[in-house]
Amino acid sequence: MQAWITAALDYVPRWLEHQMRLSEQPGCAIAIAHRGKVVLERAFGHANLATGERLTPRHRFRVASHSKSFTAAGILKLREADRLRLDDPVGRHVDGLHPAVAAATIGQLLSHSAGLIRDGLDAGQWQDRRPYLDEAELRAALAEAPVLPASTRFKYSNHGFGLLGLVIESVTGKPYREWIRRTVVARAGLQETEPDMPLPEGTPMVSGHSGKLPLGRRVIVPGTNDTRALSSATGFVSTAGDLARFFASLDPAAKRSVLASESRREMVRRQWSDAHSSLDRHYGLGLILGRVGDWEWFGHAGGFQSCISRTVVLPGRDLTVSVLTNAVDGYAHQWSDGIVHILRAFEKRGAATARTRDWAGRWWTLWNVADLVPMRDHVAICAPALLNPFLDAGEIAVTGPDAGTIRLAGGFANHGEGARLIRNVGGEVAEVQLGGTRYLTETALAAELVDRYDRAPRPDPG
Incomplete structure (x- = not known):
């Protein structure tokens, strides 16, 4: 094969998992x-x-x-x-x-x-x-x-x-x-x-x-x-x-x-x-x-x-x-x-190569979620919320360890700007920066949203 x-075949289930969450469908078998x-x-x-x-x-x-x-x-x-x-x-x-x-x-x-x-x-x-x-x-x-x-x-x-x-x-x-x-x-x-x-x-x-x-x-x-x-x-x-x-x-x-x-x-x-x-x-x-x-x-x-x-x-x-x-x-x-x-x-x-494969992952901001999908000579910036996640996908050219350039993006996006992977002390990728925007893991963004917006006192159920 x-x-x-x-x-x-590796990406399809990851995309469908997000589609299921968005659509709130009961079940799907593929x-x-x-x-x-x-x-x-x-x-x-x-x-x-x-x-x-x-x-x-x-x-x-x-x-x-x-x-x-x-x-x-x-x-x-x-x-x-x-x-x-x-x-x-x-x-x-x-x-x-x-x-x-x-x-x-x-x-x-x-x-x-x-x-x-x-x-x-x-x-x-x-x-x-x-x-x-x-x-x-x-x-x-x-x-x-x-x-x-x-x-x-x-x-x-x-x-x-x-x-x-x-x-x-x-x-x-x-x-x-x-x-x-x-x-x-x-x-x-x-x-x-x-x-x-x-x-x-x-x-x-x-x-x-x-x-x-x-x-x-x-x-x-x-x-x-x-x-x-x-x-x-x-x-x-x-x-x-x-x-x-x-x-x-x-x-x-x-x-x-x-x-x-x-x-x-x-x-x-x-x-x-x-x-x-x-x-x-x-x-x-x-x-x-x-x-x-x-x-x-x-x-x-x-x-x-x-x-x-x-x-x-x-x-x-x-x-x-x-x-x-x-x-x-x-x-x-x-x-x-x-x-x-x-x-x-x-x-x-x-398919991904040794040069691009570290860029895989799903990354979140307040505004959107992006999938970085490593390909043969670039990393695609995909939108898993779309029914065609590769529609108008941006592209990152990897230029060095954890660094790249957004070589293709829409006119309203970050064409020509930088991209980088940000690792934690254990060497794992913890954040991604695309242009001037930091993308977080889902867990990290959820914690940020709670800390920033969800601290209002709850009504007393009694």
């Missing part, structure tokens, strides 16, 4: 895989705020629409066995559909271009107001006309992937959950993934949480719903580690996969753009495609009423990032992008 990847092997797996915060249970990497999360990628892999597996074709009208495999729905192809369902309604006329299951649809209810909805003619535009549909679950059952003669567990999940070597609830007894499971508003506090949203006929669209339960392994195996360049490389190439091929979005997103077959800066990615995201999750694969770099959060306002999208920004920065700037 390249040195820059190792250095990035995994990063390199060439399909998990090389970083961490958990932050709590599995349940009400009980105080700490989150671990072994806790399962509802990963919602990640399910679509597993379902798509199952469909492509059946295609490889010549048991169906992507241009088959879905009515060839499932009866009782509206004629226009029956005419839609399996490929159109996989790419969300069949024109089907997203969640039905009563989408209360996503607000936890009603159970998820059973098969009879799903079939009744699919007997109604689609919203748009097929191949009109990208139009996301959970009902469409529910229909693909019925296709799998029709073709295999097996229940969806049983077949997908045996043929995709088990063959991919995943030991912490289930197609739906309930989980085996004793399996650690996170509790979901609401946002802080409107109550001003979070409440527990259990997220233990059986999604019934929509398992193929949103039922899956997994860990960041398992998701990183599975999605890494969907890379066309992966050495091991449940699918042939031809099928994987078909899955990651852009089918439709999300035209009414500024995010430059596309959809393939059961996969979302996008970019962070100049790095392209594919993967999927998931939103349950208790958890937000996202997994991205970085083709050509053999890296996969999975971020799982257990709140309805979780930062999985922002933090997965942030991790990719960190990886990009380390690939470009390189």
Whole structure:
């Protein structure tokens, strides 16, 4: 593994720890895989705020629409066995559909271009107001006309992937959950993934949480719903580690996969753009495609009423990032992008050298907190409070023992001024000076703030 990847993996948890404190999110689990092997797996915060249970990497999360990628892999597996074709009208495999729905192809369902309604006329299951649809209810909805003619535009549909679950059952003669567990999940070597609830007894499971508003506090949203006929669209339960392994195996360049490389190439091929979005997103077959800066990615995201999750694969770099959060306002999208920004920065700037490595650390002032991140030929001055900590990062050129020059900074900052490390009597770095400003450790700044501002007498509780 390249040195820059190792250095990035060291910084990612430090950045996320600060993000967790700032955002006051309940919990977050991450995994990063390199060439399909998990090389970083961490958990932050709590599995349940009400009980105080700490989150671990072994806790399962509802990963919602990640399910679509597993379902798509199952469909492509059946295609490889010549048991169906992507241009088959879905009515060839499932009866009782509206004629226009029956005419839609399996490929159109996989790419969300069949024109089907997203969640039905009563989408209360996503607000936890009603159970998820059973098969009879799903079939009744699919007997109604689609919203748009097929191949009109990208139009996301959970009902469409529910229909693909019925296709799998029709073709295999097996229940969806049983077949997908045996043929995709088990063959991919995943030991912490289930197609739906309930989980085996004793399996650690996170509790979901609401946002802080409107109550001003979070409440527990259990997220233990059986999604019934929509398992193929949103039922899956997994860990960041398992998701990183599975999605890494969907890379066309992966050495091991449940699918042939031809099928994987078909899955990651852009089918439709999300035209009414500024995010430059596309959809393939059961996969979302996008970019962070100049790095392209594919993967999927998931939103349950208790958890937000996202997994991205970085083709050509053999890296996969999975971020799982257990709140309805979780930062999985922002933090997965942030991790990719960190990886990009380390690939470009390189890992620390003997000349720069002593400058590592997090330093505080009344105004802000800065991370000094040693790179190959300079020290980056990063802002861990930002979702991209390397955005407009300053640079220090090390000029001698504990001394440097700020060689790059914004016009409102300290460009061209000095920088130095200040050591205590034990030789440890105790302060950093950037320009004319002294940066302290968190403990030292906290003590200074208490001494200066927090000495007012407390009200007598009696």
